[in-house]
Amino acid sequence: MFKISEFSRLSRVSLKTLRYYDDFGILKPAKIDKETGYRYYSADQLLTLNRILMYKDLGFTLQHIQQLLREDISMESVRGMLQRKENEIQQRLEEERERLSKIQDRLLLLKREGRVEKEQEVFMKSVEAQKIISFCSHGTVEEIPELFHKLEQLVGKQKRQLLPQMVMWKESESNEAEFELEVAYSLKQEIAISSDILNVRMLPEEPMMATLLQRVDPFVPSTACIDLAKWLEDNHYRIKKDQPGREVYVQSLEENGGTYVEVQIPIEAVRRGS
Amino acid sequence: MFKISEFSRLSRVSLKTLRYYDDFGILKPAKIDKETGYRYYSADQLLTLNRILMYKDLGFTLQHIQQLLREDISMESVRGMLQRKENEIQQRLEEERERLSKIQDRLLLLKREGRVEKEQEVFMKSVEAQKIISFCSHGTVEEIPELFHKLEQLVGKQKRQLLPQMVMWKESESNEAEFELEVAYSLKQEIAISSDILNVRMLPEEPMMATLLQRVDPFVPSTACIDLAKWLEDNHYRIKKDQPGREVYVQSLEENGGTYVEVQIPIEAVRRGS
DNA sequence: GGCGAATGTTTAAAATCAGTGAGTTTTCCC
DNA sequence: GGGAAAACTCACTGATTTTAAACATTCGCC
Numbered sequence: 001m002f003k004i005s006e007f008s009r010l011s012r013v014s015l016k017t018l019r020y021y022d023d024f025g026i027l028k029p030a031k032i033d034k035e036t037g038y039r040y041y042s043a044d045q046l047l048t049l050n051r052i053l054m055y056k057d058l059g060f061t062l063q064h065i066q067q068l069l070r071e072d073i074s075m076e077s078v079r080g081m082l083q084r085k086e087n088e089i090q091q092r093l094e095e096e097r098e099r100l101s102k103i104q105d106r107l108l109l110l111k112r113e114g115r116v117e118k119e120q121e122v123f124m125k126s127v128e129a130q131k132i133i134s135f136c137s138h139g140t141v142e143e144i145p146e147l148f149h150k151l152e153q154l155v156g157k158q159k160r161q162l163l164p165q166m167v168m169w170k171e172s173e174s175n176e177a178e179f180e181l182e183v184a185y186s187l188k189q190e191i192a193i194s195s196d197i198l199n200v201r202m203l204p205e206e207p208m209m210a211t212l213l214q215r216v217d218p219f220v221p222s223t224a225c226i227d228l229a230k231w232l233e234d235n236h237y238r239i240k241k242d243q244p245g246r247e248v249y250v251q252s253l254e255e256n257g258g259t260y261v262e263v264q265i266p267i268e269a270v271r272r273g274s
Numbered sequence: 275m276f277k278i279s280e281f282s283r284l285s286r287v288s289l290k291t292l293r294y295y296d297d298f299g300i301l302k303p304a305k306i307d308k309e310t311g312y313r314y315y316s317a318d319q320l321l322t323l324n325r326i327l328m329y330k331d332l333g334f335t336l337q338h339i340q341q342l343l344r345e346d347i348s349m350e351s352v353r354g355m356l357q358r359k360e361n362e363i364q365q366r367l368e369e370e371r372e373r374l375s376k377i378q379d380r381l382l383l384l385k386r387e388g389r390v391e392k393e394q395e396v397f398m399k400s401v402e403a404q405k406i407i408s409f410c411s412h413g414t415v416e417e418i419p420e421l422f423h424k425l426e427q428l429v430g431k432q433k434r435q436l437l438p439q440m441v442m443w444k445e446s447e448s449n450e451a452e453f454e455l456e457v458a459y460s461l462k463q464e465i466a467i468s469s470d471i472l473n474v475r476m477l478p479e480e481p482m483m484a485t486l487l488q489r490v491d492p493f494v495p496s497t498a499c500i501d502l503a504k505w506l507e508d509n510h511y512r513i514k515k516d517q518p519g520r521e522v523y524v525q526s527l528e529e530n531g532g533t534y535v536e537v538q539i540p541i542e543a544v545r546r547g548s
Numbered sequence: 549g550g551c552g553a554a555t556g557t558t559t560a561a562a563a564t565c566a567g568t569g570a571g572t573t574t575t576c577c578c
Numbered sequence: 579g580g581g582a583a584a585a586c587t588c589a590c591t592g593a594t595t596t597t598a599a600a601c602a603t604t605c606g607c608c
Contacts, residue, residue, distance in 0.1 A: 005583065010438060010524055012399060015584090020567060036575060037585060043524055043534050047395075050487045054397045058380075059373050062566070075384065082381050089374045096370065099333050100363045106332075107356050110349065123328045125286065164284060213324045250284055250317055260317050279556075289557090294594060310602080311558060335592070 001031065007041040011049050026052060026066050059085060105235070122212050122231050127264060129205040132166070134184030135197045140177050147183045148249075154198055168244040182244070209264045210237060216261045224263045232265065240266040275305065281315040285323050300326060300340050333359060379509065396486050396505050401538060403479040406440070408458030409471045414451050421457045422523075428472055429459060442518040456518070483538045484511060490535050498537045506539065514540040 008015050021027040022039065027049060029039035048069065055065040064081060067073065135154065137147055144167055151165075168182040187200070210232055214224040225247065232239060239245075243266040250260045282289050295301040296313060301323060303313035322343065329339040338355060341347065407429060411421055418441055425439075442456040461474070484506055488498040499521065506513060513519075517540040525533040 003584080012401065014568085016568060017566085019585090024566085038575080039584090043532055044489075046524060046534055046536075047487055047489070050395060050397060050485075053399070054395060056566095057373070057397065058377055079381065079384055082377055082384070086374065086377050086381065089370055089377065093367065093370045093374065096363055096367050099331070100360065100367065103332055103356055103360050103363065107353065107360065110353055110356070121324060121328060123324060123331065125327070127286070211324075213321055215318075215321065250320060260320055262320075277557090288594090290595065291593085293558090298593090313558090330593095337592090 001040040001042060004029075004039045004041065007045070011046055011053075013049060013053070021049075021052070021062075024062055026062050026069070059089060122210055122228060124267075125209055125211055127206045127209050130203050131187040131200065132184040132203050133187055133198055133200045134168075134182050135199070136180070136182045138178060139181055140179070144181070144183070147181065151183050151185065165249040167247045167249075169247075170244050186248075204243075206243065206264070206266045208267055210267050211262055211264045213260055213262045216259050224261055228263045228265055232267065238268045240268050275314040275316060278303075278313045278315070281319070285320055287323060287327070295323075295326070295336075298336055298340075300336050300343070333363060396484055396502060396509075398541075399483055399485055401480045401483050404477050405461040405474065406458040406477050407461055407472055407474050408442075408456050409473070410454070410456045412452060413455055414453070418455070418457070421455065425457050425459065439523040441521045441523075443521075444518050460522075478517075480517065480538070480540045482541050484541050485536055485538045487534055487536045490533050498535055502537045502539055506541065512542045514542050 002010065004015055004018055008018055011018075018027070018039070018041075022029060027045065030042035030045060031040040032038065033040065051069060052065055055068055056062075060068065060081070068078065068081065135151065139147065147167075148165060164186055166184050166186060168184065170180040210228060212224050212228040212231070214227070216224070225245070229239075245263065245265040248262045248264065250262065276284065278289055278292055281287075282292055285292075292301070292313075292315075296303060301319065304316035304319060305314040306312065307314065325343065326339055329342055330336075334342065334355070342352065342355065409425065409428065413421060421441075422439055438460055440458050440460060442458065444454040484502060486498050486502040486505070488501070490498070499519070503513075519537065519539040522536045522538065523533060524536065
């Protein structure tokens with residue numbers, strides 16, 4: 001039997017940690033003196049502690065280790081836990097690599113350009129599925145404001161329920177100025193359709209969108225869309241052609257708070273060589 | 275101006291998080307109604323929030339992001355922070371790779387052998403510098419018990435101060451059964467030397483030791499040392515030849531608690547191909 | 549116009565994970 | 579008796595999430 005400090009020296013695990021393991025229940029001392037409350041550990045427990053350390057090294061949480069230490073655990077469960085852990089680590093590795101390459105990009109740009117670019121504020125996110133009310137049209141970017149006006153009139157007064165506005169554009173390759181557009185409001189709840197030009201539908205979830213948020217002056221078409229497309233090209237991302245890009249407009253209605261547009265372009269996972 | 279829930283939908287950041295950011299001080303609402311305490315956000319703040327998200331994505335903590343968001347931050351500081359982050363991620367990547375390969379090894383062994391081997395309980399740790407009292411000798415493994423006995427007699431009665439026993443062996447290639455040994459006690463404090471065969475010295479820190487803990491029967495030489503060496507060879511680790519290996523004995527003196535030996539072999543960092 | 553129900557919003561506190569650190573009191577051992 | 583070592587508690591880490599209790603609003607319904 002060892003006192004806690006001896007056991008700590010032997011195992012090179014701190015006193016705090018040993019006491020914590022006791023509290024947690026993962027390694028109870030073999031004996032506790034009733035009078036003094038002193039913890040006494042047996043030599044056997046070095047073995048257990050060693051296993052704990054090993055599993056910890058492998059990245060398991062104490063809870064999982066507790067399961068793994070149980071005598072009656074089957075080999076299949078062990079294998080399962082190991083495999084789940086393997087996947088988890090694979091994924092984390094992927095994320096870290098991603099992060100690293102982003103940081104390296106930024107460093108490179110900082111060195112080359114000597115400043116932090118607005119264009120760097122490109123950001124990946126997932127956008128969940130949402131319900132929209134919309135109509136389709138043809139037109140140039142300059143016509144978007146009137147299309148919004150039209151939508152507003154068609155939908156009517158229940159503005160409270162809808163937020164925000166968005167435009168989706170399908171690339172129409174034939175004509176560079178004119179696009180096939182869908183002008184929409186995002187809906188919180190169901191809504192009664194009052195027109196047969198309008199349709200209500202679900203926009204599917206996009207697991208990966210490259211987004212860029214920019215302030216825009218009203219009635220001046222923004223360059224955000226082009227900026228983002230350029231950034232994507234520079235960074236060797238592949239644009240998902242089967243899903244349209246979106247421009248989501250955010251405006252402080254009542255005030256002079258300005259208008260912002262967030263361009264969202266669905267992309268596919270393409271690992272690029274750094 | 276947006277209410278918190280609108281702002282949350284717009285930015286796809288949860289209410290909880292927005293409130294937390296307010297508390298944290300990283301993104302205070304543009305206005306708070308005195309009467310109701312309601313938070314109101316401006317459209318501008320979407321931009322700030324987007325920057326926050328981007329930095330978070332890069333792996334920065336909120337504290338660092340707060341620094342990065344300050345207007346007066348110099349480009350040099352930004353670069354510094356990015357570079358520190360880069361190193362940090364590099365290191366984490368390394369660790370994760372290590373972990374992954376360990377898990378994959380275990381999985382492989384589980385599949386091949388159908389059980390979790392005792393030999394797998396090999397564990398890497400660093401061992402800090404320590405003071406020892408020892409004497410050197412020549413002998414076979416069978417002679418170790420008597421050498422310990424001799425050491426005990428030489429040192430005398432102050433057993434309380436010393437823990438644990440250890441043997442260090444330098445490979446003596448000429449003779450397979452006989453080793454050059456150093457028999458030692460690990461010392462907690464200074465001790466008066468009573469003999470000129472004994473010497474007190476520091477054992478240097480070993481940043482990386484492969485260790486294996488095994489129960490041993492008294493007077494039966496253990497195979498732990500051989501097991502560990504075999505494992506190392508299987509796993510393509512390189513043994514540091516300039517430092518001796520150690521066998522650290524742990525025994526519950528007073529009881530029938532058994533004796534354990536932990537074999538420690540210093541190794542060098544060699545990344546192995548999987 | 550009033551009622552209840554269902555949301556929506558606020559605040560604050562506690563849990564998460566695996567400990568570390570500081571500070572105080574009790575016990576051990578010589 | 580004195581100093582080391584044991585115990586204990588409380589606070590803190592990071593970035594939220596969860597929970598609970600207290601108000602506010604909006605809805606249908608009568």
